[in-house]
Amino acid sequence: MQCPFCSRENIERQKIFENVSELVLYNLYPAGKGHCLVMPKRHVSGIRELGDGEISSLFSTVRLVAEKLKRHLNPDGFNYGINEGDAAGQTVEHCHVHILPRFKGDFVKSGVFHSNELKEEEQMKRDVREFRKLFR
Ligand SMILES: [Zn+2]
Numbered sequence: 001m002q003c004p005f006c007s008r009e010n011i012e013r014q015k016i017f018e019n020v021s022e023l024v025l026y027n028l029y030p031a032g033k034g035h036c037l038v039m040p041k042r043h044v045s046g047i048r049e050l051g052d053g054e055i056s057s058l059f060s061t062v063r064l065v066a067e068k069l070k071r072h073l074n075p076d077g078f079n080y081g082i083n084e085g086d087a088a089g090q091t092v093e094h095c096h097v098h099i100l101p102r103f104k105g106d107f108v109k110s111g112v113f114h115s116n117e118l119k120e121e122e123q124m125k126r127d128v129r130e131f132r133k134l135f136r
Contacts, residue, residue: 005094006043016128017135021054022061026128028119031100034069034131038062039096046084046095062097068134075101 004010005025014025016036027035038061040054050058066078079100083090119127 003043003094004092005037005039005096013124014128016131017065019061021057024061024065025096026124026131027098028124029117030119030127032102032106033127034073034075034099034101036065036069036099036131037096038065038099039094044095045090045093047082050095058097062099065099068131069099069101072131072134073101076104077102 005023010028011023011025014028015023016026017024018041021041023039023041025037025039027037038058040050040058042054044050047055062080066080069075069078079098079102081098081100082095083098084095
């Protein structure tokens with residue numbers, strides 16, 4: 001099976017930002033509004049396969065996305081997370097960092113980075129458009 005984060009079709013649908021080395025996708029199974037995934041474009045399954053420069057670049061992009069989300073949604077906090085390996089709940093074997101804006105009193109269970117419901121297609125399109133604008 002092709003990696004969903006390397007699939008041109010998924011990238012077209014979910015991409016909100018990219019630079020030379022990273023891709024930012026809107027989560028198809030968002031745990032909350034603004035739930036983004038930042039990943040290296042290079043297909044690697046985990047953090048340990050990345051070089052120092054790649055790690056640095058990845059987290060600079062994480063910071064950039066968090067700054068955009070903070071300005072746009074003004075959340076009370078963020079969860080940043082990486083699931084690596086089956087046992088840790090990694091469902092797509094392409095290294096990615098979850099960024100989940102959090103609001104006081106929201107209902108998301110801690111440590112869970114996606115809902116069980118696939119985002120409705122039209123809502124997904126609206127959200128992707130909304131968040132793409134932050135990077136213009
Ligand atoms: Zn991949």
